[in-house]
Amino acid sequence: MYxxxxxxxxxxxxxxxxxxxxKYREGGKVKTKVEANLxxxxxxxxxxxxxxxxxxxxxxxxQKTEKTVSIKDIGVSRCIDYAYxxxxxxIMKDSHIDEVLSRTLPSCNVGLVKAMIxxxxxxxxxxxxxxxxxxxxxxxxxLSGVDTTSLKVKDLYRVxxxxxxxxxxxxxxxxxxxxxxxxxxxxxxxSTYFEGTQNVLSAFGYNRDKKSGKKQICxxxxxxxxxxxxxxxxxxxxxxxxxxxxxxxxxxxxELGIKELVFVGxxxxxxxxxxxxxxxxxxxxxxxxxxxxxxxxxxxxKRQVIQLSLFSKDLAEVTEGNKRYVLSxxxxxxxxxxxxxxxxxxxxxxxxxxxxxxWKNRKFQNMENELNLQKGxxxxxxxxxxxxxxxxxxxxxxxxxxxxxxKMTSYYSIDTIDNDTFKINFNxxxxxxxxxxxxxxxxxxxxxxxxxxxxxVRAQYKNLQHVEHVFRDLxxxxxxxxxxxxxxxxxxxxxxxICIFAYAIIHEMEKKIYPFLKTFNETNNxxxxxxxIIAEIKNVKLCELKIGKNEKLFAIPDLNPIQKKIFKLFNxxxxxxxx
Numbered sequence: 001m002y003x004x005x006x007x008x009x010x011x012x013x014x015x016x017x018x019x020x021x022x023k024y025r026e027g028g029k030v031k032t033k034v035e036a037n038l039x040x041x042x043x044x045x046x047x048x049x050x051x052x053x054x055x056x057x058x059x060x061x062x063q064k065t066e067k068t069v070s071i072k073d074i075g076v077s078r079c080i081d082y083a084y085x086x087x088x089x090x091i092m093k094d095s096h097i098d099e100v101l102s103r104t105l106p107s108c109n110v111g112l113v114k115a116m117i118x119x120x121x122x123x124x125x126x127x128x129x130x131x132x133x134x135x136x137x138x139x140x141x142x143l144s145g146v147d148t149t150s151l152k153v154k155d156l157y158r159v160x161x162x163x164x165x166x167x168x169x170x171x172x173x174x175x176x177x178x179x180x181x182x183x184x185x186x187x188x189x190x191s192t193y194f195e196g197t198q199n200v201l202s203a204f205g206y207n208r209d210k211k212s213g214k215k216q217i218c219x220x221x222x223x224x225x226x227x228x229x230x231x232x233x234x235x236x237x238x239x240x241x242x243x244x245x246x247x248x249x250x251x252x253x254x255e256l257g258i259k260e261l262v263f264v265g266x267x268x269x270x271x272x273x274x275x276x277x278x279x280x281x282x283x284x285x286x287x288x289x290x291x292x293x294x295x296x297x298x299x300x301x302k303r304q305v306i307q308l309s310l311f312s313k314d315l316a317e318v319t320e321g322n323k324r325y326v327l328s329x330x331x332x333x334x335x336x337x338x339x340x341x342x343x344x345x346x347x348x349x350x351x352x353x354x355x356x357x358x359w360k361n362r363k364f365q366n367m368e369n370e371l372n373l374q375k376g377x378x379x380x381x382x383x384x385x386x387x388x389x390x391x392x393x394x395x396x397x398x399x400x401x402x403x404x405x406x407k408m409t410s411y412y413s414i415d416t417i418d419n420d421t422f423k424i425n426f427n428x429x430x431x432x433x434x435x436x437x438x439x440x441x442x443x444x445x446x447x448x449x450x451x452x453x454x455x456x457v458r459a460q461y462k463n464l465q466h467v468e469h470v471f472r473d474l475x476x477x478x479x480x481x482x483x484x485x486x487x488x489x490x491x492x493x494x495x496x497x498i499c500i501f502a503y504a505i506i507h508e509m510e511k512k513i514y515p516f517l518k519t520f521n522e523t524n525n526x527x528x529x530x531x532x533i534i535a536e537i538k539n540v541k542l543c544e545l546k547i548g549k550n551e552k553l554f555a556i557p558d559l560n561p562i563q564k565k566i567f568k569l570f571n572x573x574x575x576x577x578x579x
Contacts, residue, residue: 111145203237227466267291334439
């Protein structure tokens with residue numbers, strides 16, 4: 001290592017910098033690396049470091065000499081997990097989150113909201129957990145513009161609860177920065193559960209988290225065709241998917257000012273029904289892409305608009321009025337569906353056989369009892385010699401319970417259960433008809449074929465998987481949106497908005513990391529994951545070096561090869577963390 005002094009003249013002004021540098025070889029070329037910026041140190045200390053690097057001995061006592069520092073006086077006073085927060089903060093700025101917050105919220109709230117976004121990604125914890133983290137990591141708090149000296153945990157909750165009051169402005173600004181030329185808007189809804197019950201929005205409803213006994217909220221999310229979140233809306237926990245469609249379409253048209261749009265939603269949204277029956281939506285020129293439910297497909301077959309034979313092709317299209325029906329088959333779902341359906345039938349048959357065996361055993365016992373009474377082998381006149389009405393009714397109830405539990409009531413029915421006969425009918429035609437529809441789905445749209453051809457219509461519908469990916473990330477360790485602990489409605493809505501901004505940052509990271517991982521793993525025969533890359537970033541610390549008694553400077557350790565590739569991927573210079 002050596003000391004390098006740089007002098008630069010810009011517009012008549014002179015700028016000086018003193019740098020601690022080292023040389024290294026890369027690709028057969030000698031390159032320079034700046035280890036630390038020493039410009040803030042005193043001149044005599046810089047000279048002392050320079051003498052130490054040159055190996056000059058310390059002068060004798062009493063002689064005037066340059067100040068020197070021995071190796072034992074140089075140490076690491078602390079290391080900060082700074083690289084990951086610094087990178088996230090840079091992505092936050094590039095994604096315009098910084099700008100949206102500064103233009104919509106009071107200036108005193110912006111820093112805390114940014115800190116909560118970073119904290120949600122890094123800690124995945126509650127607001128109390130983020131508060132404690134900020135007090136431990138004051139350098140990261142300063143990065144967000146938060147002064148922790150007088151910070152209280154109630155400040156986080158206060159700022160969190162203020163976010164919904166600026167929600168419409170936030171949505172408008174956010175949408176303006178990320179609106180593309182595409183007219184496609186993907187929409188889906190999910191739920192997330194509460195710990196506790198004291199929240200106005202919480203309610204029991206269709207629980208997608210499989211958390212029985214937990215109240216929940218519903219979250220409707222509009223994304224662009226790549227899955228980037230554009231607008232999130234919080235609904236009561238018992239809100240049905242279909243009832244949210246009207247509000248979301250009108251929000252795009254009226255609040256966000258979209259003149260032409262194609263609203264893409266799954267089959268449970270009943271988009272066609274709303275557009276054809278809602279008076280406000282009838283007046284809007286809305287295009288849509290949606291899937292058809294099983295009953296809607298059955299109706300098309302019944303009216304002979306389509307035939308099952310059309311599903312044999314990879315893609316087929318049928319037109320009725322202004323609607324286009326794109327018919328497609330997923331072979332994997334078809335095979336797995338048939339296998340599961342047959343497994344359900346076998347299981348149902350086994351349970352029904354157990355009931356029949358129980359009936360037969362009781363019947364034989366009745367016959368034996370009657371024979372014993374006739375032959376005088378038994379004087380017990382209360383012996384059962386036939387089934388009572390109650391016995392028959394109990395056997396029927398057992399059958400119905402099995403069919404209901406196995407969800408096979410459409411295919412089985414009771415023919416006869418009495419003293420002489422136990423017979424259950426099986427409707428094989430209905431069973432095989434159901435199997436014939438496995439893996440088959442229909443995408444319906446009113447977009448003309450000049451704008452979107454058949455393949456493109458199906459592709460846009462499949463893009464709904466991007467919204468599902470958002471929901472998975474929100475509920476994973478990347479963000480941890482659930483469980484929700486807030487009692488206050490405004491804080492609950494603010495919590496969701498914080499998590500959406502956090503996901504937007506993760507989304508931008510995934511766009512770069514996943515293509516990099518695919519190439520890197522194939523080239524190096526490795527199996528690194530997204531979390532492995534994050535761990536590599538986290539391993540880059542910002543170290544505070546103590547030189548002598550009073551002087552300090554910051555430095556970062558040497559990067560390993562993969563860390564260099566990662567930072568190059570994000571166009572991120574780790575030395576920027578020092579300055």
